[in-house]
Each structure stands twice: as structure tokens, then as C-alpha cells.
Amino acid sequence: MNNILHIDSSVRFSENESLSHRSISKSLGQHFIQTWMKKNNSIKVVYRDLASNPPEYLSVDWLAAAFTEEVERSELQRSVLKQSDAYYEEVKQADLILITAPMHNYGMPAVLKAWFDQILRLNHTFTFDLKRGDFPIEPMLFRKVLVLLTSTGEFGFQAGGVREEMNHLGPHVKQLGRYLGAESFYEIGSEFQEFKDVRHQKSIAKAREQIESLVVDLLGK
Numbered sequence: 504m505n506n507i508l509h510i511d512s513s514v515r516f517s518e519n520e521s522l523s524h525r526s527i528s529k530s531l532g533q534h535f536i537q538t539w540m541k542k543n544n545s546i547k548v549v550y551r552d553l554a555s556n557p558p559e560y561l562s563v564d565w566l567a568a569a570f571t572e573e574v575e576r577s578e579l580q581r582s583v584l585k586q587s588d589a590y591y592e593e594v595k596q597a598d599l600i601l602i603t604a605p606m607h608n609y610g611m612p613a614v615l616k617a618w619f620d621q622i623l624r625l626n627h628t629f630t631f632d633l634k635r636g637d638f639p640i641e642p643m644l645f646r647k648v649l650v651l652l653t654s655t656g657e658f659g660f661q662a663g664g665v666r667e668e669m670n671h672l673g674p675h676v677k678q679l680g681r682y683l684g685a686e687s688f689y690e691i692g693s694e695f696q697e698f699k700d701v702r703h704q705k706s707i708a709k710a711r712e713q714i715e716s717l718v719v720d721l722l723g724k
């Protein structure tokens with residue numbers, strides 16, 4: 504694995520004088536990259552902070568451009584798809600996609616959803632063919648690894664946890680990841696941020712350890 508695409512989506516900064524305004528998900532992402540670099544520094548990392556540089560929302564012009572054959576697109580339509588093309592190219596080049604995300608209202612932050620909306624495009628990331636019957640959509644990118652690092656205020660969102668049913672973050676990213684070409688998916692999360700107690704500190708420490716083990720596993724593959 505030589506190319507990592509690192510996507511952050513928290514509005515908070517990873518460095519902040521006030522601990523309570525420091526992004527946990529971003530700091531987990533930094534820990535992943537630093538651990539990886541210590542063991543193998545020959546990788547290329549492309550980084551995007553979606554909160555400080557937000558993707559555009561889809562518009563009617565975007566839809567018209569995306570559903571027009573490439574050779575028939577006007578100059579204006581090409582320019583409308585510029586951001587989508589740039590994001591897509593970064594995904595295409597990546598062997599591993601690292602996404603960090605806070606849970607916002609039980610799902611992903613709006614900027615991350617907007618990023619997915621820009622990338623998941625007909626004849627780019629998926630094909631559509633009614634000859635396939637009730638499942639006409641198939642992905643076009645393959646062999647990538649997707650790692651999701653999350654932070655939540657509450658807890659118990661994992662399989663079998665007390666809030667499993669309320670978790671629309673991990674399952675959604677995993678589902679969409681298939682269209683980024685992810686054939687394997689790993690999720691590590693820190694919980695309890697809103698309780699600000701020892702469970703929170705333990706949860707962060709555990710997430711950091713899990714990240715270190717995951718990096719070792721991935722480098723061994």
C-alpha cells in the first residue's frame with residue numbers, strides 16, 4: 504500500500520488550546536498516520552479537511568452534467584463537475600482511504616455526506632444496468648481498504664451495544680465505501696465524549712491501541 508487518502512470531517516481542530524474544543528476523531532486520524540509513518544515512511548498521503556474546505560452540495564446543473572455523456576458536455580458542465588473529478592481522482596489513486604468522523608445526529612457530518620455525493624457518480628464509481636434485474640448498480644473501483652475512525656458523545660453503538668439501532672454512521676460509511684472500491688472495512692471508535700469521565704479516557708486509550716494493532720496488521724498484508 505503506497506497511497507493513503509486521509510479525509511477529516513470534524514469542524515473542530517486537532518490542535519486547540521482548549522482540550523474541550525479539540526477534535527478527537529482528527530487526533531485518532533493523526534495517530535493512525537503517525538503510527539504508519541514510523542513503521543513505513545515511503546507512503547504518499549493526500550489530505551483533505553472537509554470542514555475547512557467544504558464540498559459543494561449537488562445542484563440541478565451538477566445532475567444535468569453528470570448524466571450527460573462526457574463527449575457531449577458543455578464547458579460549463581465540465582466546470583460544474585471539476586470538484587467531483589478532483590475528489591474522484593484522489594479516491595482512484597488511493598490504496599487505503601482513511602476517514603475520520605464525529606457522530607452528528609446519529610449519522611455522518613453533512614460535509615462528509617456532501618463529499619460522498621460528489622464522488623459517487625454514474626460510470627465513474629458505479630455502473631447501472633437494468634439487465635441485472637433488481638440490483639442494477641455495480642461498483643467500478645476495487646481492491647481498496649477503508650478505515651473509519653469515529654468519535655461519539657454517547658456510547659454502545661457497536662454490534663450488540665445498547666445503541667446499535669441508532670448508529671447510522673459506521674453502517675452508512677461502510678455501505679458507501681463499497682462504491683469507493685473498498686473491499687475491506689475497519690472501524691475503530693472512541694465513545695463517551697459527553698460524559699467526560701474515566702470511561703472517556705479509557706475509550707480513547709483503547710481506540711489508540713486498536714489503531715496501532717490495525718496498522719501492524721495492514722502492513723503485514
Ligand SMILES: Cc1cc2nc3c(=O)[nH]c(=O)nc-3n(C[C@H](O)[C@H](O)[C@H](O)COP(=O)(O)O)c2cc1C
Nearest residue numbers: 513526527528605606607608609654655656657696
Ligand atoms: C452537532 C452535533 C451533533 C452530535 N450528535 C451526536 C449524536 O447523535 N450521538 C452522539 O453520540 N454524539 C453526538 N455528538 C457528540 C460528538 O459526536 C462528539 O462530541 C465527538 O467527540 C465529536 O467528534 P470530534 O471531537 O472529532 O469533533 C454531537 C455533537 C455535535 C456538535
